[in-house]
Amino acid sequence: MTSLDLALASPEELVAAARDGDVVLRDSGEGLDPLTTAVWLAGRTSGTKIGVSFEASSDAMREKTLDSLETLTGGRVVVDADPAAARALRRDGIDYDGVPVPALEPGDRSFRGRRSTYLRGGSPGLVLQPRTPSEVAAALEFARRHRHLPLGLRSGGHGISGRSTNDGGLVIDVSGMNTIEVLDPSARLVRVGPGATWKQVAVSLDKYDWALGSGDYGGVGVGGLATAGGIGLLSRAHGLTIDHLRAVELVLADGTPVRASATENPDLFWAMRGAGANFGVATAFEFEVDEVREVGWAKLVLVSADLEESLKQYGAVARNAPRDTTVFLVTGPPRQGQSVIQLYGMVDSDDPDVVISRLTPFASIGMLAQQQVVITRYADVMGEAADVGPEGQHGRGEPVARSAFVPVLTDAFARDAARLLRSGQVYYFQLRHMGGAITDVDPGEMAFSYRTPEMSVAAMGGDRQGLDSQFDRLAAHFDGLYLSFDTDLRPERVADAFPPPVLARLRSLKHRYDPTNLFRDNFNITPSTPFTPFATEENS
Amino acid sequence: MTDYGHDLLFGTFVTPAPGAVELAQTADRAGLDLVTFQDHPYQPAFYDTWTLLSYVAAQTSRIRVSGNVLNLPLRPPAPLARAAASLDILSGGRFELGIGAGGFQDAIAAMGGRKLTPAQSVDALAEGIAIIRDLWDTDTRSRVNHDGTYYNVVGAKRGPAPAHDIAVWVGAYKPKMLALTGALGDGWLPTMEYVPGGPAGLPDANARIDEAALSAGRDPAAVRRLMNFMRMDGPPSSWIDHFADLALNHGISAFIIGGDDHAMAEALAAEVAPAVRELVKRERGA
Numbered sequence: 001m002t003s004l005d006l007a008l009a010s011p012e013e014l015v016a017a018a019r020d021g022d023v024v025l026r027d028s029g030e031g032l033d034p035l036t037t038a039v040w041l042a043g044r045t046s047g048t049k050i051g052v053s054f055e056a057s058s059d060a061m062r063e064k065t066l067d068s069l070e071t072l073t074g075g076r077v078v079v080d081a082d083p084a085a086a087r088a089l090r091r092d093g094i095d096y097d098g099v100p101v102p103a104l105e106p107g108d109r110s111f112r113g114r115r116s117t118y119l120r121g122g123s124p125g126l127v128l129q130p131r132t133p134s135e136v137a138a139a140l141e142f143a144r145r146h147r148h149l150p151l152g153l154r155s156g157g158h159g160i161s162g163r164s165t166n167d168g169g170l171v172i173d174v175s176g177m178n179t180i181e182v183l184d185p186s187a188r189l190v191r192v193g194p195g196a197t198w199k200q201v202a203v204s205l206d207k208y209d210w211a212l213g214s215g216d217y218g219g220v221g222v223g224g225l226a227t228a229g230g231i232g233l234l235s236r237a238h239g240l241t242i243d244h245l246r247a248v249e250l251v252l253a254d255g256t257p258v259r260a261s262a263t264e265n266p267d268l269f270w271a272m273r274g275a276g277a278n279f280g281v282a283t284a285f286e287f288e289v290d291e292v293r294e295v296g297w298a299k300l301v302l303v304s305a306d307l308e309e310s311l312k313q314y315g316a317v318a319r320n321a322p323r324d325t326t327v328f329l330v331t332g333p334p335r336q337g338q339s340v341i342q343l344y345g346m347v348d349s350d351d352p353d354v355v356i357s358r359l360t361p362f363a364s365i366g367m368l369a370q371q372q373v374v375i376t377r378y379a380d381v382m383g384e385a386a387d388v389g390p391e392g393q394h395g396r397g398e399p400v401a402r403s404a405f406v407p408v409l410t411d412a413f414a415r416d417a418a419r420l421l422r423s424g425q426v427y428y429f430q431l432r433h434m435g436g437a438i439t440d441v442d443p444g445e446m447a448f449s450y451r452t453p454e455m456s457v458a459a460m461g462g463d464r465q466g467l468d469s470q471f472d473r474l475a476a477h478f479d480g481l482y483l484s485f486d487t488d489l490r491p492e493r494v495a496d497a498f499p500p501p502v503l504a505r506l507r508s509l510k511h512r513y514d515p516t517n518l519f520r521d522n523f524n525i526t527p528s529t530p531f532t533p534f535a536t537e538e539n540s
Numbered sequence: 541m542t543d544y545g546h547d548l549l550f551g552t553f554v555t556p557a558p559g560a561v562e563l564a565q566t567a568d569r570a571g572l573d574l575v576t577f578q579d580h581p582y583q584p585a586f587y588d589t590w591t592l593l594s595y596v597a598a599q600t601s602r603i604r605v606s607g608n609v610l611n612l613p614l615r616p617p618a619p620l621a622r623a624a625a626s627l628d629i630l631s632g633g634r635f636e637l638g639i640g641a642g643g644f645q646d647a648i649a650a651m652g653g654r655k656l657t658p659a660q661s662v663d664a665l666a667e668g669i670a671i672i673r674d675l676w677d678t679d680t681r682s683r684v685n686h687d688g689t690y691y692n693v694v695g696a697k698r699g700p701a702p703a704h705d706i707a708v709w710v711g712a713y714k715p716k717m718l719a720l721t722g723a724l725g726d727g728w729l730p731t732m733e734y735v736p737g738g739p740a741g742l743p744d745a746n747a748r749i750d751e752a753a754l755s756a757g758r759d760p761a762a763v764r765r766l767m768n769f770m771r772m773d774g775p776p777s778s779w780i781d782h783f784a785d786l787a788l789n790h791g792i793s794a795f796i797i798g799g800d801d802h803a804m805a806e807a808l809a810a811e812v813a814p815a816v817r818e819l820v821k822r823e824r825g826a
């Protein structure tokens with residue numbers, strides 16, 4: 001490490017020193033400006049670190065600069081944070097001296113990229129980053145000592161319903177557990193860590209001509225989606241993501257590592273597929289994946305002056321589509337009476353004629369304005385998601401979203417959905433065509449039990465009350481919801497996510513596996529108090 | 541007919557957000573003269589523009605870089621002068637100082653800046669420019685003192701000296717700011733979409749700058765007239781006549797285009813710049 005005096009060093013000397021190894025810039029108030037020089041050196045060199053101190057015109061400007069330094073230089077400009085200042089950012093009620101695993105606290109540089117998620121702004125007091133199941137157990141022991149604080153579980157950071165970040169609480173972030181390995185090529189059995197993204201999974205499987213249907217966005221993480229459902233572009237052809245799960249390993253609230261499959265802890269295996277976030281921290285998933293070669297991938301943009309009619313037609317076309325075809329519809333509030341409708345869909349076929357014949361009926365539900373149809377790889381479709389770089393995720397605020405399953409897309413539903421969009425309370429409205437292979441699985445097989453709806457609806461709004469008041473008006477058309485797309489915290493939503501017998505079973509399993517309700521960041525199932533005529537440990 | 545006879549500059553107006561470095565590199569490779577970035581530190585999606593400028597200067601080799609325009613209330617003059625001179629030295633004389641009085645007072649206050657009325661912020665900018673120029677001037681060894689209403693500098697050492705005469709380009713629209721530009725600026729750097737009256741408003745604005753320059757005892761031609769275009773419609777080849785007209789009849793000698801589009805930057809350098817230069821040269825020669 002070379003220390004360089006900014007009053008004396010020439011640009012050439014600075015670059016030469018920084019090419020040789022890490023440097024520290026010393027400032028005596030004369031000569032080159034420390035921050036400017038540090039950033040410039042980072043831009044001129046690669047790999048080496050540049051240590052510097054600088055003054056900013058305000059705390060907010062300092063924060064802004066630190067953010068940009070992290071992003072632009074990939075953390076290579078190291079600002080010697082005054083340790084006292086860093087400690088001042090700590091939150092109350094956290095035993096910072098007793099943190100058992102690698103962790104980030106608010107004064108740490110890399111904390112910035114981890115405090116928020118893709119859609120949600122946050123400022124947790126501590127982000128624990130366990131790398132192994134035993135470190136997860138240690139993190140959970142720490143969490144049990146901090147029952148007074150919110151606890152979020154985080155894998156890929158794309159939670160909507162899942163509060164994987166919070167304000168002043170703890171986050172257990174398993175994004176580092178992201179390995180992907182093939183266990184048995186002949187059985188197409190793969191083992192995936194919760195921190196992998198679906199884009200990474202798709203790339204790994206692609207070379208075998210395999211794919212595992214996930215969602216529609218490759219940036220989403222395995223941990224959150226594979227514990228909830230996974231309604232995606234291959235769902236009608238191959239089923240939900242969780243339909244492919246053969247085993248899952250998790251750490252329970254008390255720190256016990258367990259494996260759940262059809263033969264090991266089958267109750268837990270049932271619960272983990274649909275309500276997983278209530279039962280433990282998943283540390284590995286084993287999936288049987290599908291053989292998928294080229295697929296047809298389409299993005300169509302249509303314009304419609306009669307949204308109600310277009311929705312009806314979408315329903316009719318979708319209803320008659322073969323199961324190799326999955327087409328989602330997205331629209332927003334109509335402008336001057338015109339709705340812009342985006343359709344995007346996948347056909348599990350590499351035959352252009354088949355692809356075109358499957359998509360053609362969809363193209364007539366409005367006036368076709370743009371179309372893009374390609375024969376491509378599932379991995380390329382997932383690859384459209386941007387990579388998250390060292391800058392991490394910088395969501396702000398709280399997403400406002402509702403979800404529902406629609407058993408049949410009726411004319412009345414189309415009418416009311418069009419009204420919902422005209423209300424202006426929904427800026428993003430999506431219909432996902434279900435059916436096909438989703439219906440092959442018996443509803444009793446796993447906690448996710450809505451197998452027969454024709455459509456899944458998701459709506460995002462800017463205002464909680466505004467969205468709820470409009471969305472609630474459609475309740476008569478709904479039966480159930482997909483928890484991953486809903487941020488409503490009113491208790492009746494949990495009952496929508498799980499029909500009564502399912503919820504009752506989940507509550508009794510919750511009592512068995514997480515009696516103190518440690519895991520509660522995502523559609524919390526409260527443990528049932530079992531009826532016992534005699535005093536037990538819990539109620540004595 | 542107004543033409544101050546400056547050589548013509550072409551550049552891009554890049555959003556200071558992810559992708560900005562690559563856009564600057566494209567502009568550099570394509571042979572454009574300038575790459576510039578807005579400065580709205582209170583906009584969460586944006587980078588800190590100073591950090592970005594420093595990084596872009598290191599990642600490019602010949603293009604000039606500038607804020608468009610830097611927010612003085614959040615970048616006080618004395619540290620800014622030092623930073624600007626440093627960046628000029630490090631980049632081999634490729635930095636120019638686009639600067640403004642700062643528009644969004646509430647947002648500035650939220651970032652810890654001082655809340656000023658529009659009139660006060662013009663006066664503060666005049667003080668700021670004087671301080672910056674003084675600190676850059678190392679011909680004399682005397683310390684710099686400024687006892688201003690908005691900025692105080694007491695016994696500051698001068699320097700470092702910039703590698704070249706850094707131009708001070710002022711973002712200005714209203715009469716007071718235009719007068720300041722004419723009196724103190726090396727350039728006027730507005731955005732076409734915001735010029736009151738659009739192109740038809742140019743003669744009036746130019747006249748105000750000219751008048752202020754003359755009453756400060758300066759040649760109006762000492763103030764280069766630059767222009768941002770947030771968006772240009774149509775293919776780049778269709779901009780040529782428009783730009784030549786602005787150059788020959790309104791004295792605009794720098795064309796800075798937004799849109800964050802790599803292909804646009806390449807076309808601007810390859811097609812538009814040579815054609816506009818050719819047309820203007822021909823007319824000026826005539």
Ligand SMILES: Cc1cc2nc3c(=O)[nH]c(=O)nc-3n(C[C@H](O)[C@H](O)[C@H](O)COP(=O)(O)OP(=O)(O)OC[C@H]3O[C@@H](n4cnc5c(N)ncnc54)[C@H](O)[C@@H]3O)c2cc1C
Binds near residue numbers: 161
């Ligand atoms: C842009 C976008 C597109 C989406 N598209 C689809 C789609 O097409 N289909 C679909 O089905 N879903 C989709 N989703 C929803 C997504 O599946 C959920 O939000 C999911 O929870 C995200 O997982 P994650 O690991 O990225 O999120 P995180 O934010 O890391 O986690 C979200 C929640 O999942 C739970 N969780 C995370 N990790 C674990 C773990 N290791 N063990 C137990 N529980 C855990 C926790 O409750 C946590 O709060 C989409 C979301 C976004 C933001």
